[in-house]
Amino acid sequence: MKSVERISFLTYGCKVNQFDTDRIVSSLSSNFTITNDNNLSDMCIINTCTVTNNSDAQIVSDIRRLKKNNPNCKILVTGCLAQTNPESLELIQEVDFIVDNANKYLIPKVLSSPIIKKKIISDIFDIEKFDDFKINQKEQRSRAFLSVQDGCNFRCSFCIIPFARGKSRSMEVDSVIGKINDLSKLGYNEVVLSGIHLSSYGLDIGSSLLELLKEVENRVDVTNIRLSSIDPADTSEELIHFFSESKKVCPSFHISLQSGSPYILRLMKRRYKIERFTNILKLIKDNIKLSCIGTDIIAGFPGETEDLFNETYSYIKDSQLDYLHVFPYSDRRGTKASARNDKVAAELKKARSKVLRELSERKKLSFYSKFIGKRLPAIVEKNNHARTRNYIDVNIEKVSLARPGELLNLIIDRVENGKAYGRYT
Structure with a gap:
């Protein structure tokens, strides 16, 4: 596209999204200049998140503000919102191009074409294999993020992400090893392995997260390996035992709980019981003395009464968790939870989120205090x-x-x- 020379990026959401943006940036030809100033760019590529209604609203607001400040800037929207609801983006007159998740890695090639289609959309579930790539890191950070898995095969009742990212698919083990070593040569001392559902790593290629980590332990040069988030349903005693003996895997774990109420967990269609989560916490704390454990919690899930919320609060307060990421429940179109008629009022969700965040802060400070003088x-x-x-x-x-x-x-x-x-x- 001849009129485009300077490109800027806006990225929303998870570390996988940030990694996807980095891939696009590193694949652009030398004909384009990357700028951090949206007011100077000929095109802004917006990599979207659609986990919550708030994220959708923020993206639309930012698109309109960007176009107002820079009317000549072409706006290309990609990412999860472009995959799940491209129709809503077509209604926004400030949006020039839409490229969904299924095609986002083609953006560098698309931009080199003389003409760009207004909309490039495919069925994300048609993608069977992990889209591999070469490491070409252009921006140095304190740690490197490496996406080794994409998609999710499960259907939690509140989550739209499987429809945004497709089926679970994994990078080949040897490719992971090679990329970590490439990042080490670039000067990185820490690599964070990330994925949409990292615990599903390897299921499509005859491997597993544990098998990958064993290979990483023996074959990479980097000092620290960190995991983004793992699922309680797939966190086995064998995996925890490996963590306890590993010299490379950092003793910090994010294990997604979502609710401390057994009833709400069932409504969420989570694949574990609260007793399993409790046992995982105990195994980690008993065997990995420096360990820090965090989790995600949804406040105000449909059907969450005051008593059920108090059940979650009490469970977390008495648990061995060290911090929380708290999210008020957000309806996502097409999910089973969105069809329920027992929604929690917005103000109540906000209040419950505040209470849980205050609890998280107290638990975090208690954890920090254990290491004074260490x-x-x-x-x-x-x-x-x-x-x-x-x-x-x-x-x-x-x-x-x-x-x-x-x-x-x-x-x-x-x-x-x-x-x-x-x-x-």
Whole structure:
């Protein structure tokens, strides 16, 4: 497209989306210049999320503001919203092009064509294999994210993501190993393995997440391996035992619970019982002494009465969880939960979310406080900021010449006002 020289990006949602954007950026030809200023770009590529109604509304608002500030900028929308509801995007006059998830990796090729179709849409469920790629990292960060799995075969009653990302598919083991080693050569000390449903890794290629991690342990040079999120239904004793003996996998785990009420878990169509989750927490804490465990919680799921909410609150308060990511329930078109007639009022969802976030803050600070005076390995995120292997966010009080991505040891001196403070040693 001859009129396009400068391209900017807006990315919403999860780390997989950010990784997808990075792939597109790294595949663009040298004929294009990447700019971080949307007001100077000839085209803005918007990689969308559609997990909640709020994310949809924010995206539409940002599109309109961008076009108002830069009327000559062409807007290309891709990602999960473009896959699940392209019709809604067609109604937005500021949108010039729509390319769904099934075709987003073709965007660099599309932009090199003299003419671009207004809409490029395919059936995401037709994609059978993981779309592999070459590492061509253009932007250095403190850690690298590597998407090794895409899609989801399960149908939780609240979730639209399987319809946005398609069937579960995995990168081949040898390809994962090669890419981690490529990232290590680029100077990365930490790689985060991510996926839409990471616990499903390998099911389509005769492998498993555990088998992949065993290969990673023995065949990669990078110091730290971190996992994005795992499913309680697939977190076995064997996997936890591996974590306890691993020299590379960081002792921080995000294990998605969603509710502490057995009744609500059934309504959500989750594949585990609360007792299993409790046992996983105990196994990790008993066997991995530095471990930090976080989870996701949905507040105000349809049918969640005050008593059921209190059941979730009490479970979390008494559990060995260290922090929460709390989301108020959001209706997604086409999901089973959206058809229920026992919805929780918006103000009540907001209030319950606030209560859970306050509980999360107390649990996080309690966890941080256990490590005051302790010497911990960490990775530098900024000159005055680092994150330990067990996921403690530490403010460094003395100016350091350490560069983002460096591995250093630090001592946590104190915890106050919701933050941990320490120094490099």
